[in-house]
Amino acid sequence: MKARLLILSLATLPLSLHAAPFAKGDAKAGEKLHKELCTSCHISRFGGDGSKIYTRPDRRVKNASALAQQIATCNTMLATQLFPEDEANLGAYLNATFYKFK
Numbered sequence: 001m002k003a004r005l006l007i008l009s010l011a012t013l014p015l016s017l018h019a020a021p022f023a024k025g026d027a028k029a030g031e032k033l034h035k036e037l038c039t040s041c042h043i044s045r046f047g048g049d050g051s052k053i054y055t056r057p058d059r060r061v062k063n064a065s066a067l068a069q070q071i072a073t074c075n076t077m078l079a080t081q082l083f084p085e086d087e088a089n090l091g092a093y094l095n096a097t098f099y100k101f102k
């Protein structure tokens with residue numbers, strides 16, 4: 001019985017050590033921001049609803065930190081000076097919808 005408990009607690013340990021990326025972000029708020037600020041430019045380059053930029057086979061973003069980095073880069077292009085919370089919200093939305101990094 002004791003051993004089983006130990007195994008159980010070991011198995012759940014990594015979950016508590018590594019929070020999901022953008023766990024603090026609010027995906028709903030991110031989706032709204034994304035619609036307001038991000039899609040029109042992506043559409044102008046990729047057509048459709050612009051989401052191809054995230055789903056194309058040769059997309060550039062390969063992990064959560066690269067996603068955070070790219071959001072910051074596009075934010076700089078926009079010169080809208082998003083707050084860190086905004087970037088976290090955008091990250092939460094894009095990760096939940098397209099990238100699904102763990």
Ligand code: HEC
Pocket residue numbers: 034037038039041042045053054058059060061062067070071074075077078090094
């Ligand atoms: C002025 C145009 C423009 C705006 C505005 C813009 N982007 Fe981008 N974004 C681009 C371009 C161009 C690329 C593709 C870069 C490449 O493929 O080399 C890109 C790529 C990206 C990618 C990487 C896609 C991949 O390949 O995995 C992410 C993530 C992203 N943008 C997020 C955002 C977010 C979030 C916003 C709004 C805050 C935003 N972008 C606003 C032009 C823009």
